[in-house]
Amino acid sequence: MAETLDREALREAPVLDIDPYSDAVLADPYPFHQMLRDAGPVAFIQPHGVYAVGRHEEAKTVLADYARFSNAAGIGIQDIRKPGDFRVPSRLLEVDPPDHTRVRSVVMRVLSPLVIRRWREGFDAKADVLAAQLVARGEFNGVDDCAEAFVLQAFPAAVGVRLPRTETLAIGEMRFNQSGPKNALYERAMANAQPYLAWFEESVQRRNVTPGSIAELLFQAEDAGELEAGLASNIVRSFVGGGTDSTIAGIGFALNQLARHPAQWARLRAEPAKVKTAFEEAIRFESPFQVTYRTTVAETGLGGCRIPADAKVGVYFGAANRDPRRWPEPDRFDVDRPQVAGSHLALGTGVHACIGQMIARLEAEALLGALVRQARTLTLAGEAEYRPINQMRTLDRLPLRVEPA
Ligand code: HEM
Numbered sequence: 403m404a405e406t407l408d409r410e411a412l413r414e415a416p417v418l419d420i421d422p423y424s425d426a427v428l429a430d431p432y433p434f435h436q437m438l439r440d441a442g443p444v445a446f447i448q449p450h451g452v453y454a455v456g457r458h459e460e461a462k463t464v465l466a467d468y469a470r471f472s473n474a475a476g477i478g479i480q481d482i483r484k485p486g487d488f489r490v491p492s493r494l495l496e497v498d499p500p501d502h503t504r505v506r507s508v509v510m511r512v513l514s515p516l517v518i519r520r521w522r523e524g525f526d527a528k529a530d531v532l533a534a535q536l537v538a539r540g541e542f543n544g545v546d547d548c549a550e551a552f553v554l555q556a557f558p559a560a561v562g563v564r565l566p567r568t569e570t571l572a573i574g575e576m577r578f579n580q581s582g583p584k585n586a587l588y589e590r591a592m593a594n595a596q597p598y599l600a601w602f603e604e605s606v607q608r609r610n611v612t613p614g615s616i617a618e619l620l621f622q623a624e625d626a627g628e629l630e631a632g633l634a635s636n637i638v639r640s641f642v643g644g645g646t647d648s649t650i651a652g653i654g655f656a657l658n659q660l661a662r663h664p665a666q667w668a669r670l671r672a673e674p675a676k677v678k679t680a681f682e683e684a685i686r687f688e689s690p691f692q693v694t695y696r697t698t699v700a701e702t703g704l705g706g707c708r709i710p711a712d713a714k715v716g717v718y719f720g721a722a723n724r725d726p727r728r729w730p731e732p733d734r735f736d737v738d739r740p741q742v743a744g745s746h747l748a749l750g751t752g753v754h755a756c757i758g759q760m761i762a763r764l765e766a767e768a769l770l771g772a773l774v775r776q777a778r779t780l781t782l783a784g785e786a787e788y789r790p791i792n793q794m795r796t797l798d799r800l801p802l803r804v805e806p807a
Contacts, residue, residue: 407701412708416441419448422693422716423582428790431692432733435721443705444715450479450583452695452714456721458728458747460705464696464717466752471696471715472498473754478581478793479695479714492640493633495754502753508628509637509757512619518760521560525768528556533772537806541783544661544800549653552769553646557761561641562615563605569598574647575791581695582792591791606638616641645758648690651796652748653766656684658800659735660770661782666737670774671807677774680737681766686746687735689720692795694750719747720795777804 418441420434421427427434438445438456447454455461464471473496476482482491494505532552536542550567558565576595579588604610611617620634629637660667660680670676693716700711709715723746724732729739749756756762773780784801 407703409701409708411706412703413706415444415446415453415707415709417448418445418454421449422447422454422718423450423585423587423792425790428587428792429788431720431795432724435718435724438718438721439725439727442707444707444709447716452479452716453709454693454716454718455704456718456725457705458722458725461717461719461722461747462751463704464715465694465747465750465754468498468753470699470702472699473502473696474498475695475697475712475714476581477694477696479583479716480581481697481712481714490636490639492643493636494640494757495644499753505629505633505637506753506757508623509620512616512623513757513760515760517616518764521556521761522764522768524560525556525764526772528552529768529772530776532769533776536773537776537804540805541801541803544657544802545650545654545797546799548773548800548802549650549657549769553650553653553765556765556768557645557649558642559612560616560761561638561645562612562617563638563642564610564612565605565642565646569601570642570646572598573602574643577643578647578794579792585792587790587792602639606635606642608635611638641758644756645761647794647796649762649765651690651794652681652685652762653769654797654800655688655690656681656766656770657773657780657802658782658786658797659684659687661780661800661802663735664779664781666735667774667780669737670770671778674771674774676737677767677770678763679739679742680770681763682743682746683735683737683739685748686723686729686739686742688795689723689746689748690794690796691748691750692720693718693793717747719750722747773804776807778807779803779805 435456443460445454476496572595576591579591608621617638620637623629624634695714695716698709698711698713702709726732749759781803783803787799789796789798
């Protein structure tokens, strides 16, 4: 619901003099999230001159109200309408209705539940083979050997693009650092990805996509005039960019929490269908996308605070997903938490809600399901390590130990 603008009644947002992109916050964002929620419904982040919301209610409002909070200036901290060295904007995520509605309806048709469900068998077969290899090893890295190995095998093939590991990971890291400020992480990720930029551009072109794939269906929609010229490769780029690292992160978080809570692993072993809620709870508990931005189209009010026109507003998914106003005991991982799917914001909400969420769920359910069937126990074999990325939270290393069922 749009708030009527009553300037007299609005107050200035509280100011937080803290850098959410500092090493300390990226290593452990939860104290910052609490500070943000406690400051009020909206806060002004002094070091970057942007606004931010961390409470569930305002996060949902900003994501849902596209008439006041636009995507056209980009979902990163930079305003991509201004001159600068920005990544190629997503012509799905970084446009507003009605243009967005038109493109999204074509993409939704291509990604119909029927098409996606056909992948289930292939995903399950790949997951079974990988789980058997991992259980035979006994100890493995839950990131490289498991979540990443599976997603890089299953997802690009399903979309219809060929993605070697080193190139894909460098491009993903560039993308999610580029959405933040131009700090050291940004500079390093840009430099590391340089050798692969031309390769990436080439891999999302029609001549390189697999016949019969979703990518090819998008090019066919372009031929039929349903998508403007150039849109198909842009959307394939958004799929690869948006769907690879995020799913690896989400599966990694689920494995990390399940390894820390043996009783919850036992719960999944007794009731394997629970892998669905385990994945939803894992991405509520630690959201892969930490923040997205909207830009105010005019001066507006939010939670009683004034936000000027053309201001960037950061929506902290991770903070909203642990808002005690919304979730009882938010810092507890609980596979039995009721009504998590559809209420957490890790997959966004509103017109831009994740279009690949069915794919992510299918991948997670295949891999977690295979491990639950084949491993009697799952425990940590060392400490989990995180990889600092401006816009994302993800694991770098997750030493795991399993015992065969
Ligand atoms: C656990 C895995 C995933 C997470 C956490 C995730 C998260 C999100 C979020 C939060 C948004 C909304 C961003 C915003 O409103 O600014 C989004 C949108 C999007 N996601 Fe995902 N995503 C995941 C998997 C995928 C997959 C597998 C694909 C592959 C197709 C994908 C493709 C997209 C696209 C294209 C959009 C833009 C949709 C639009 O603007 O209409 N995502 N995702």
